[in-house]
Amino acid sequence: xxxxxxxxxxxxxxxxxxxxxxxxxxxxxxxxxxxxxxxxxxxxxxxxxxxxxxxxxxxxxxxxxxxxxxxxxxxxxxxxxxxxxxxxxxxxxxxxxxxxxxxxxxxxxxxxxxxxxxxxxxxxxxxxxxxxxxxxxxxxxxxxxxxxxxxxxxxxxxx
Numbered sequence: 360x361x362x363x364x365x366x367x368x369x370x371x372x373x374x375x376x377x378x379x380x381x382x383x384x385x386x387x388x389x390x391x392x393x394x395x396x397x398x399x400x401x402x403x404x405x406x407x408x409x410x411x412x413x414x415x416x417x418x419x420x421x422x423x424x425x426x427x428x429x430x431x432x433x434x435x436x437x438x439x440x441x442x443x444x445x446x447x448x449x450x451x452x453x454x455x456x457x458x459x460x461x462x463x464x465x466x467x468x469x470x471x472x473x474x475x476x477x478x479x480x481x482x483x484x485x486x487x488x489x490x491x492x493x494x495x496x497x498x499x500x501x502x503x504x505x506x507x508x509x510x511x512x513x514x515x516x517x518x
Contacts, residue, residue, distance in 0.1 A: 388427035403515035416482040417446040424450035447508040452501035
């Protein structure tokens with residue numbers, strides 16, 4: 360549907376989202392944190408419901424794949440006309456053959472090789488649809504040395 364644009368304080372939004380997942384993360388021994396050190400309080404017009412759903416998809420993916428003792432970090436950075444969000448985890452990351460295909464509808468990493476863990480693209484198709492509705496784009500990559508990182512932008516309307 361249409362975008363429901365509201366004034367959103369990005370830092371508070373991420374902090375609230377981290378808190379929402381705090382219990383589940385703690386039960387798994389995972390630290391969830393937000394890194395918006397670079398940001399003063401950025402307030403901009405965006406669709407908080409759609410943004411929330413994208414973050415829910417990415418966070419539940421990360422929680423599924425991050426091992427005990429791991430961490431998940433959410434970050435936001437203001438750029439001209441948009442905000443760049445990153446959700447990164449310290450899990451096994453995406454398997455290289457999966458990287459190119461995670462957004463394919465219903466694509467799942469080859470689960471028959473159960474000894475090789477890695478993110479599947481489940482939920483990412485939906486995340487991409489939502490991000491594109493918000494005028495942005497989304498990319499996945501693997502961290503260095505490991506971990507999955509999903510970066511997406513959301514167009515902001517100046518107030």
